[in-house]
Amino acid sequence: MALTILNIICIFYYNIPIHNQCNDGATDYKWQPNRFYSRATEGFAVGKINNDGYTNMFDYDKNSNIDILLMGSSHMEAFNVAMDESTASRLNFYFNMNRVYNIGISSHTLLNCINNIDKAINKYNPKYIILETGTITFSNDDLQNLISNQYKKIPSNSNGIIGLLQKNQVLRLLYKQYRGFKSKKSEDLEDVNNDFNYSYEYEKNTLNQKLLQEVIKKVKKIISKNEIKLIIMYHPSTTLANDGSLILSSEHENIEGFKEICEQNDILFLDMSDKFREEYEKNYILPYGFNNTSVGTGHLNKYGHEM
Amino acid sequence: MSFASIDFIIFFIIVILGTYIIQKFFSKRVKEVFLLLASYFFYGYWDWRFCFLLLFVTISSYFTAKYKDKKGVYVIGIVVPLVVLGFFKYFNFFLGSISGIIGHDLGVLNIILPVGISFYTFQALSYVIDVKREKIETENNFIRLALYLSFFPQLVAGPIVRAADFLPQLKEDRKVTLDNFKYGIQLIAFGLFKKIVLADHLSVFVDDVFRVPVAFHWATILLAIVSYSIQIYFDFSGYSDIAIGCAKCLGYDFNSNFNLPYISQNVTEFWRRWHISLSTWLKEYLYIPLGGNRKGKVRQYINLFITMLLGGLWHGASWTFVFWGGLNALALCIDKMLPKKKEKNILEKVLSVLITFAFISFTWIFFRADNFSNAWAVIKGIFTFQVGIKQPFVWSFVAIMLLLIFTIGAVVKSHKNKYRQIEGYYPIVNLDTVLGLTIFFVVLGLIIGLAFTGEQPFVYFQF
Known part of the structure; x- marks a missing residue:
């Protein structure tokens, strides 16, 4: 009886679908299609996964034209904001049509997205692709693996006993909490940490220009063949300094090198640093954090998506 | 551990x-x-x-x-x-x-x-x-x-x-015994709910604001101060409940350490309801040996100051704690000077509670701040109507609401049972019934499910 009551509470508090294998390869995995979700552990959002397994306000129709394809991590997935507040929804409202399609999904770093980009193009055939990333520095091993087509896919864990247990939301929440207790970290920030701390870890390393050149050239080859314009949207993490000013993780030497490589390969590099700083200095608005989490950390909030 | x-x-x-x-x-x-x-x-x-x-x-x-x-x-x-x-x-x-x-x-x-x-x-x-x-x-x-x-x-x-x-x-x-265990385990659960669900979530917001007070809007700072008042209460009284519960499971009884401190109508009453074991210790082994109130008014005020300043220092080796003790001593002295009104009407009682809460919350600024400049930045932010980040932290409102519900419950219960003063209580259910067990396991599930999982030691561990 207690488990039933807790499951009812979980419908509104923590109701997350499971990841399924993505057979078309556009992403490493995708969500259970047509599934209601809610999440109040970081921000509060309810919504429905579309028929294709992604967080879009409309269903996927293979005959419709997609102008802009959004790829990225849990930030782009926007599980923490209302569906109409995500970047994808805002762009659709802006263009007044459903031609911006979002396949952003948790734990997909820039390298995961690049690894899947040709398959995503095959399926969605967009005119533009926006790759969202919170980091621009990567380990040499990862870059090497990507170049040699040996970059590992993230498993969906949807089969077997783990897949079965994931279907019960209470058990899933308890497991999430258990992992949090064990690591003494909030599991909600785990995805973000995967993206951001990745960059912290390698921030001290200088950008491996040669390897990155090869990766970007590889991307360029794919997008040129398909006549697609690629935009890499970089959003740095933020911290408040003791004097109240905003510190952005983009303030390191790698950013210029990365930007240069993108420009050399006709890729538009969109750095959100100035916009983030401007919004904070003018309106005291931070792109990350929610009214139930720490200020300025975590996933993109509704202002972050709007920016 | x-x-x-x-x-x-x-x-x-x-x-x-x-x-x-x-x-x-x-x-x-x-x-x-x-x-x-x-x-x-x-x-x-x-x-x-x-x-x-x-x-x-x-x-x-x-x-x-x-x-x-x-x-x-x-x-x-x-x-x-x-x-x-x-x-x-x-x-x-x-x-x-x-x-x-x-x-x-x-x-x-x-x-x-x-x-x-x-x-x-x-x-x-x-x-x-x-x-x-x-x-x-x-x-x-x-x-x-x-x-x-x-x-x-x-x-x-x-x-x-x-x-x-x-x-x-x-x-x-x-x-x-099973009876002791059934009672004790519920106290532990109650304490854990206060600590890891409410206090620890509040600490996220409070820590943010006290780390960089200059970055926040004055209303947010005010909410953070109220949140800290509630955080420290839930944190420490939660710990005490767990301690009392653990002892009970083993068959031993500890006296309660908190008795709804925020319904106090003056600072003297607050210290009778807050950290009771410390305040009675200080009274018995410091204040009374110093002379207490037996040697005239001036000596009584001096004794109060000595007791509270040392009480402040006991909390931590910092002048901010001493200052916090001094503020409380001052309030206790003023309270002793003021004439006592025999019976207050309901409006006067509510007003007294609010004024006492506001004062105690103000003193907590010095308790929480890392140093005086940090405390000053917090106070300045409020009184200069500082502009900055607005953070209507949800857990603050949840905690305020729960505190109000339990306080109202205690007031009603005390009136019903005709207690001399309002007494706190533990919401104990009968674990021999299906309903009782269901409630207990739902609460247990909520504690684990809603708990803040980041590192957040008990506030009083540092003391």
Whole structure:
């Protein structure tokens, strides 16, 4: 009886679908299609996964034209904001049509997205692709693996006993909490940490220009063949300094090198640093954090998506 | 080992089962030795070296109480715990303060503050003093005295259990029983809910604001101050509930340490309801020996100031704590000066509660702030109507709402039962019924599901 009551509470508090294998390869995995979700552990959002397994306000129709394809991590997935507040929804409202399609999904770093980009193009055939990333520095091993087509896919864990247990939301929440207790970290920030701390870890390393050149050239080859314009949207993490000013993780030497490589390969590099700083200095608005989490950390909030 | 950890859950299960088995098959003495070893293990889990310090204080208290009538021995019994406390907790503080006065850096010693030192040294002091005052008999059983000073539920953050309350219980045949367990486990759950669900979530917001007060909007700072008032209450009273619950599961009773402090209508009442074990300790072993209110008004005010300033210093080796104590002393003196109105109407009562809460919350700024400039930045932010980040933190409103609900519940219950004053209560359910068990497991599920999982030690561990 207690488990039933807790499951009812979980419908509104923590109701997350499971990841399924993505057979078309556009992403490493995708969500259970047509599934209601809610999440109040970081921000509060309810919504429905579309028929294709992604967080879009409309269903996927293979005959419709997609102008802009959004790829990225849990930030782009926007599980923490209302569906109409995500970047994808805002762009659709802006263009007044459903031609911006979002396949952003948790734990997909820039390298995961690049690894899947040709398959995503095959399926969605967009005119533009926006790759969202919170980091621009990567380990040499990862870059090497990507170049040699040996970059590992993230498993969906949807089969077997783990897949079965994931279907019960209470058990899933308890497991999430258990992992949090064990690591003494909030599991909600785990995805973000995967993206951001990745960059912290390698921030001290200088950008491996040669390897990155090869990766970007590889991307360029794919997008040129398909006549697609690629935009890499970089959003740095933020911290408040003791004097109240905003510190952005983009303030390191790698950013210029990365930007240069993108420009050399006709890729538009969109750095959100100035916009983030401007919004904070003018309106005291931070792109990350929610009214139930720490200020300025975590996933993109509704202002972050709007920016 | 923190109460809010998986390690403690495993430890506690082993202790409960072990005690249960021992009491069935072995003598009371074996049980006492087992609980003593468990308590030292619990303490040594942080840093095993400090077990020797605890043992040293215990040996000192044991022998000085035993030979209290010999000249100078009683003084040693008082001095040893004070020197231990003074060295580990205040040495660097005084060195730093002297450095500041003489304008010459005297350096600092690399001293680690042993967890719970303020609590067990106070218990040791009260034992020796009470024996000397002949309020209690000398404890000749060393194991028993050692267990009193190290008993793990109250060892690291209180409540400060008095020897007169606890030693007689050790002499009785207290047992782990199903009834005790059913009651104790609910107190533990209640305490955990206060601590890991409410207090720890609030700490996220409070820490943000106090780290960079200049970045936040004045209304957000105000909400953070209110949130801290509630955080520290839930944190510390949650710890006390867990401690009381753990002791209850093992068959022992601790007095309650909090009694709805935020419904106090003045600061004097607040100190009767807040951290009761400390305030009664200070009253009995400091304020009254200083003369209390027996030597005229001026002496009473001086005594109040001495007591509260030292009480502030007890909380932490920092001038902000001393200042916090001073503010409370000032309020206590003003309260003593004001004429007492016999019966207040409901509006006056509510207004008194709000004013007292506002004052206490203001004093908490100095308690929470890292230093005076940090406290000043917080105060300045409010009074200059600072613009900045607005953060209507959801957990603050949840905590305020729950506090109000439980307070109203206590007011209604107290009126219904015709208590002389409003008394707090534990929402205990009957675990023999399906409904009771369902409620308990739902609450347990909510505690785990809603808990803040980041690192957030109990606030009073630092004291």
